[in-house]
Amino acid sequence: MALEKRLREAGRAVDGLWTDDQATRDRLARIRRHLSPTASSAAVGTAPDAATAPDLAGLVVQCRRTLASSSEALHVRSSLRAVAGVTAVVGLSLVDHGPQRLREPALRLTERIARSAPLTDARAVALTDTDDLRPVLLLLGRLLGEAGVAAVGVAAGAEEEGVYWEMIEVIDAFDEARNTVIEMLRRLSESERSWSHHHAG
């Protein structure tokens, strides 16, 4: 078949994607939550109630944006503390409300982050839909990777020895936390696979 025709047919196939209006409205609702001033409530350690509780993915996305917009060392360090806070919120939420097989690594994640940063008043967010865990963990993994790179930048430019060692500890903590997130993703995939096998059988 001629190339031009194949390309046009592919274009028509792509036209059939993302045509579900309700799904688009759901994505808009998610963005509205991100843009809402209450979306950062859990990140600053206040207790989100049922009416204002942001979704975990929204918290992580907002934290990534904050980190990406931070340039000065002081601002980056503040953003890194927010990363630790959001990681703890995700960890605690999974410990309290997540599936059984994620609770142990989630506890490890929270404890590791708590050893590296002074976390107070981080609260769990109630999980309503376990299907949302995979994107949350993928986003958190990326955030931790980006935060590690940002911490290396601060450490490299640190004039005070205390700041340097603080960043080294943060780098280690985020690296270990990211490994734990990868482990959780693997556990999630395994449970999805065993569920599919069970139902296929």
Next chain:
Amino acid sequence: MFVTASGSHENPAVPDQFTPFFLEWEPQVRRYLVWLEGDLSIIDDVAQETMISAYRYWERLSTLEQPRAWLFKVAGQRLADAQAARSRLGVLAEPPDVCASLTARDETATCDDRLHILEAVRRLPPQQAAAMALLIQYDLPFREIADVLGISVGAVKKHLHLARKRLKEWLDAEEGGFHGA
């Protein structure tokens, strides 16, 4: 209490006009991105970031008669950032399969063999792939493609010529190999 530098939001609520804009253009941004990237989680991320940028620039954007060039340009920049981050940080987990995920998420999605040509387009250099996507998917005039990519009309024509040449070579080679097997 730990501190987060929360993003500043000038407008307390998403303006009403943004809703129809979002419903019309967010899927279009995704359809553009699917020509350039196969990892659905990155498409999700980039489309979301693009629409958040659209919201932030809403006052200016809402005055444009045709906002698509702005949206595609921003989406392209965000995608380049996301792809660079993936190269730097590696892949956390096997990315969700676009076709499977799309069909699962969107019951009306058609996901057949025609989409396989997308994989070939994604293997092109970024500007060639983007020019091809904008022409095939949206029939954008060369002038507008040039605006999106920030290059001259002549460069757009050159990219499209090279893209077609490469695609034809690849597809001919694949089919030759297939028939020869």
